[in-house]
Amino acid sequence: MRKVAVIGYGAMATYVVRHLQGSPWTPSHCVVRKGREEVAITALGADIPLIYGADDLTKLPDLVVDCAGHPCLLGHGAAFLRRGVPVLSASLGALADQDTYNGLQSAAQDGQTQLHLASGAIGALDALSAAKIGGLDEVRYTGVKPPQSWRGTKAEAVVDLDALNGPATLFEGSARGAALNYPKNANVAAAVALAGLGFDQTQACLIADPKAAGNTHTISAKGSFGTFEFSICGASLPDTPRTSALAAMSMVDRIFRQTAPIVI
Numbered sequence: 218m219r220k221v222a223v224i225g226y227g228a229m230a231t232y233v234v235r236h237l238q239g240s241p242w243t244p245s246h247c248v249v250r251k252g253r254e255e256v257a258i259t260a261l262g263a264d265i266p267l268i269y270g271a272d273d274l275t276k277l278p279d280l281v282v283d284c285a286g287h288p289c290l291l292g293h294g295a296a297f298l299r300r301g302v303p304v305l306s307a308s309l310g311a312l313a314d315q316d317t318y319n320g321l322q323s324a325a326q327d328g329q330t331q332l333h334l335a336s337g338a339i340g341a342l343d344a345l346s347a348a349k350i351g352g353l354d355e356v357r358y359t360g361v362k363p364p365q366s367w368r369g370t371k372a373e374a375v376v377d378l379d380a381l382n383g384p385a386t387l388f389e390g391s392a393r394g395a396a397l398n399y400p401k402n403a404n405v406a407a408a409v410a411l412a413g414l415g416f417d418q419t420q421a422c423l424i425a426d427p428k429a430a431g432n433t434h435t436i437s438a439k440g441s442f443g444t445f446e447f448s449i450c451g452a453s454l455p456d457t458p459r460t461s462a463l464a465a466m467s468m469v470d471r472i473f474r475q476t477a478p479i480v481i
């Protein structure tokens with residue numbers, strides 16, 4: 218069996234741990250915050266040993282899966298990378314901060330390992346990344362979510378989420394601005410940026426729409442390869458409207474791909 222340590226115990230972590238059953242991967246540890254042990258046990262069960270960080274381990278896992286908030290990627294993820302353990306993360310928006318990007322890059326280089334970034338709630342990143350080789354002229358990302366997905370974010374200062382009767386633009390600008398201002402809702406903007414033209418050249422638009430049936434993510438790209446438009450309307454994880462189920466599925470898929478004999 219391969220061992221995977223999980224950082225976090227929220228919606229995505231719970232989904233990931235549940236879907237490892239019957240696979241070659243077993244959850245070896247969960248990284249928690251001090252004082253939150255009971256919450257983690259309630260979410261993930263009492264069988265997974267809890268730790269507070271990489272320094273608590275002498276025998277290291279084969280992989281670390283980061284399903285926590287953005288600060289944890291540099292906080293915990295970098296410590297595992299430095300010790301040579303590959304890390305898979307959903308927190309792509311954290312890389313919009315240049316110091317975080319640099320810190321993770323040097324941690325992976327020091328540990329001679331890699332930070333893997335999950336595709337999350339979007340697809341077509343492979344096409345975008347390939348198109349970059351020939352040269353991209355323009356990449357635009359649009360994210361539309363229902364108003365409840367924007368609660369507890371800066372959107373509350375931009376519009377009255379309860380009073381919306383049509384789509385409202387919450388943010389228009391660079392993917393860097395989107396990711397830094399909406400850390401829980403613009404990881405996809407960061408994914409599009411990292412696969413394509415980068416954080417400053419990728420245009421991003423974030424929208425709250427009371428008529429949105431799910432979380433819709435659209436990429437439009439132009440370049441020497443031609444043009445493409447990719448759009449997906451993702452259903453949310455139960456009880457977590459802002460997180461698309463596909464984002465959690467992409468983490469499980471990426472874990473399984475580490476041990477698959479043939480990989481797409």
Ligand SMILES: NC(=O)C1=CN([C@@H]2O[C@H](COP(=O)(O)OP(=O)(O)OC[C@H]3O[C@@H](n4cnc5c(N)ncnc54)[C@H](O)[C@@H]3O)[C@@H](O)[C@H]2O)C=CC1
Nearest residue numbers: 225226227228229249284285286307308337338404460464
């Ligand atoms: N790439 C993508 O498409 C998507 C990425 N995300 C990102 O994935 C991550 C997880 O998302 P969710 O599970 O929906 O969030 P969540 O809020 O349900 O769970 C986050 C968990 O991390 C834990 N946590 C916070 N600080 C911690 C620390 N210092 N040590 C250990 N655990 C800590 C929290 O207690 C919570 O259990 C977030 O960073 C989110 O921004 C979420 C949705 C889509």
Ligand SMILES: O=C([O-])CC(=O)C(=O)O
Nearest residue numbers: 402403404405432460461
């Ligand atoms: O889950 C989603 O639909 C996307 C999301 O939250 C993000 O981009 O951070």
